[in-house]
Amino acid sequence: MTTPYTIEVKAYQGGGTTHVPYAPPKKQVTEAEYWEKYYDYPDKNYEWNNGFLEEKPVSEHVTYLTFVWFLELVNHYLKTHSNADLAGLEMGFRMVLSNKMNIRKPDFGVVLKSNPNPLLPHDSSYHGTFDMCIEAISESSAKEVTRDTVTKKAEYAQAGVKEYVILDGNGNHTAFYHLNTNGIYVPVKPSKGDIIKSKVLPGFQFRIADLYKKPSPEEMINEPVYQGFVLPGYSEAKKAKQEAEKRADKAEQQTILEKQAKEKAEKRAEKAKQQILLEQQARQHAEQQAKQLAKKLRELGINSDDI
Known part of the structure; x- marks a missing residue:
């Protein structure tokens, strides 16, 4: 019942x-x-x-796809740097604020290895304060939007979450905040090319437009913005392969040049040999003619030595 x-x-x-x-x-x-x-x-x-x-409300699929792309990008970064751990699967953390007490479950959180409260393998909730919180917004109502963009923003700032990222697949409420020395969230200013750079995760960066384009890792490995942490081993292997191919091409060209030089030398040697042969033949011919002339002169009673 x-x-x-x-x-x-x-x-x-x-x-x-x-x-x-x-x-x-x-x-x-x-x-x-x-x-x-x-x-x-x-x-x-x-x-x-x-x-x-x-x-917690459900986000639109377009926002979910943006969330997945961003999560994969962070994972690429952490595979390269290993300076933080990810918390997901609705893991919550407790915040004792000035006027209330909350338990929030960011869509995923980042805990630095330097955080005094490490994220342990068997934790089902986090017993510290996340260094970064990421929320995939729900636009099902104005109330839900306000909860992520105003309420949680104020709570996370007061709790000491160093960076707060709001993801919106429609681009209406996407935002990036960093906690300043006064404990207030200030918007992260994009650098040239609309690139957002994290202070919590040094070297982690992305183009705002890519949140919506969602380029694949294969497309990002040749992009300077992502080369430092998206499949760097692939980039290095590709570079090594290209260098090896260049060396092989250079060696092949050198072999061809050496072969051509050898062939030229052989042609010069053959030509010199032919020249010597012609000179020998000319000398022999001249000697034969001289002998025949001397013979005729003797027949005529003339000594060739007297001439």
Whole structure:
């Protein structure tokens, strides 16, 4: 039998159904109750806002695709630099703020290896403050937009999240913030070519337009913006292959030149040989003529030595 606060859910194994608590909008629960019943709720994704449950809305597919591309880009960076860990799969963290207490689940978060609270392999929630939070916005209502662009922005800043990224596949609310020394989020100013550079992840950068174009890794490896961390091994291997091909071409050209030089030398030697042969033949012919002349002179009684 169900109650106003339970829903029927199919069991994963063995068939049958079970009943789990269902939270209507603005349901008030204690923090302990949230962690126990709602943090890993089976079919809804809840955050806890100062005693009240808030359901995380679903983003449009276009925003999801932008989110996936950005997540893959961060993964490429971390494979190269290994200076941080990623938190996803609805992992939450607790924020004690000046006027309230919250538990938020960013769509994914970044924890630097230098963070005093490391992200451990078996953690199901993060017991520190993320260094970077990324939210894929939902435009289902003005309230949901405000929650990401105003409410969470203020909360993350006060909690000390160093960078906050809002992704919107439609480009309406995409934003990039860095926490200044006064604890206030300031927009990250794009450098030449609309390139956003992270301070939390040194060397991590991207073009704003690429959030919507979503170039493939194969397209990015030849792009200076991404060459430093997107498949750098591939780029190095490709460069090494090109250099090896150049060396092979140069060696082949050298072999051809040497072969041509050898052929020229052989032709010169053959020509010299022919010249010597002709000179020998000419000398022999001259000697034969001289002998014949001397013979005729002797027949005439003339000594050739007297001439």
